[in-house]
Amino acid sequence: MENMKAVRVHNYGGPDVLRFEDAPRPTPSSGELLVKVHAASVNPIDWKVRAGYMKDYIPLPLPFILGWDVSGVVEAVGAGVTKFRKGDEVYARPDVAHHGGYAEYVVVKETETALKPRSIDHVHAATIPVGAVTAWRALFDTAGLKKGQKVLIHGAAGGVGSFAAQLAKWKGAYVIGTASTRNQAFLRELGVDEPIDYEKTRFEDVVHDVDVVLDPIGGETQNRSWTVLKKGGILVSIVVQPSADEAAKHGVRSAFISAQAGSSLLAEIAKVIDSGNIKPIVNTVLPLSEARRAHEMSEKQHARGKIVLKVA
Numbered sequence: 001m002e003n004m005k006a007v008r009v010h011n012y013g014g015p016d017v018l019r020f021e022d023a024p025r026p027t028p029s030s031g032e033l034l035v036k037v038h039a040a041s042v043n044p045i046d047w048k049v050r051a052g053y054m055k056d057y058i059p060l061p062l063p064f065i066l067g068w069d070v071s072g073v074v075e076a077v078g079a080g081v082t083k084f085r086k087g088d089e090v091y092a093r094p095d096v097a098h099h100g101g102y103a104e105y106v107v108v109k110e111t112e113t114a115l116k117p118r119s120i121d122h123v124h125a126a127t128i129p130v131g132a133v134t135a136w137r138a139l140f141d142t143a144g145l146k147k148g149q150k151v152l153i154h155g156a157a158g159g160v161g162s163f164a165a166q167l168a169k170w171k172g173a174y175v176i177g178t179a180s181t182r183n184q185a186f187l188r189e190l191g192v193d194e195p196i197d198y199e200k201t202r203f204e205d206v207v208h209d210v211d212v213v214l215d216p217i218g219g220e221t222q223n224r225s226w227t228v229l230k231k232g233g234i235l236v237s238i239v240v241q242p243s244a245d246e247a248a249k250h251g252v253r254s255a256f257i258s259a260q261a262g263s264s265l266l267a268e269i270a271k272v273i274d275s276g277n278i279k280p281i282v283n284t285v286l287p288l289s290e291a292r293r294a295h296e297m298s299e300k301q302h303a304r305g306k307i308v309l310k311v312a
């Protein structure tokens with residue numbers, strides 16, 4: 001069996017449980033591709049899984065490999081694969097129940113892979129699947145955001161928020177976004193019409209009658225968001241199930257989503273990226289061997305755009 005370099009988790013814990021080491025190179029089964037990973041981006045779910053917070057929902061057998069945002073080149077295809085061949089440049093959002101892309105090679109399903117946007121490199125492409133797919137599913141598929149509507153995007157500087165702000169703008173919505181003081185100018189660069197500094201302003205004092213709230217923060221931020229919605233509006237959370245009672249009390253709707261990818265949405269997003277309307281935001285690029293440092297940064301929960309591990 002051939003080996004590859006990978007970052008593996010042998011036991012749950014802090015960033016120091018991430019081990020850069022040799023691991024068996026996987027082989028693709030029917031309907032799967034073996035991808036030579038060029039870049040993998042870091043998402044909060046990675047450190048939540050590493051720490052063991054998700055072990056009841058995502059029972060990965062130890063040792064496992066994190067990383068569910070990958071971009072690379074097809075090395076081999078399994079039986080029955082029809083859409084890709086060796087040498088294709090692809091990006092994917094592998095199922096979190098399987099080994100991820102903090103490795104030289106990853107196996108992904110054909111159905112969770114698309115050709116990478118042509119206009120960008122692998123480092124930028126690796127920032128897209130989780131962030132852009134989650135934003136798209138929340139804003140368009142769940143909330144039905146339309147041109148001319150008003151949307152409040154919390155955490156608009158983050159991995160999901162930076163895509164959500166740009167996608168909402170691309171759709172023709174009026175975009176209000178929250179972030180800390182240091183990210184106010186960045187929100188303008190993303191196209192946010194009305195940036196709100198949550199360190200200085202209580203958003204519910206200045207925001208009213210929005211059609212959609214996107215909540216990647218939860219807690220008090222979610223609780224204070226009900227009053228900014230117009231009657232019939234919708235709060236979509238990607239972190240915690242909103243209270244149905246609160247929604248009913250305010251005459252609004254609510255939803256929690258756990259965003260699923262899929263090759264057709266990834267292909268659609270690639271087209272939007274290649275049209276130049278949406279820019280993936282790379283904050284930091286680190287070698288795969290520095291995954292621990294990447295996790296320490298992500299765990300602070302004040303990312304601007306994405307942290308990427310460069311593999312190839």
Ligand SMILES: NC(=O)c1ccc[n+]([C@@H]2O[C@H](COP(=O)([O-])OP(=O)(O)OC[C@H]3O[C@@H](n4cnc5c(N)ncnc54)[C@H](OP(=O)(O)O)[C@@H]3O)[C@@H](O)[C@H]2O)c1
Nearest residue numbers: 044134155157158159160179180216238257258259302303
């Ligand atoms: N359900 C799903 O399918 C799904 C998918 C992806 C992510 N998620 C979850 O969604 C959450 C966000 O993910 P992410 O990738 O966007 O995280 P991230 O890249 O770490 O970004 C977090 C952002 O939150 C902002 N922030 C922190 N406190 C805030 C506050 N009180 N008000 C407004 N903004 C605040 C930070 O900006 P400042 O530095 O300016 O504070 C930072 O930009 C995570 O918990 C993740 O696990 C869920």
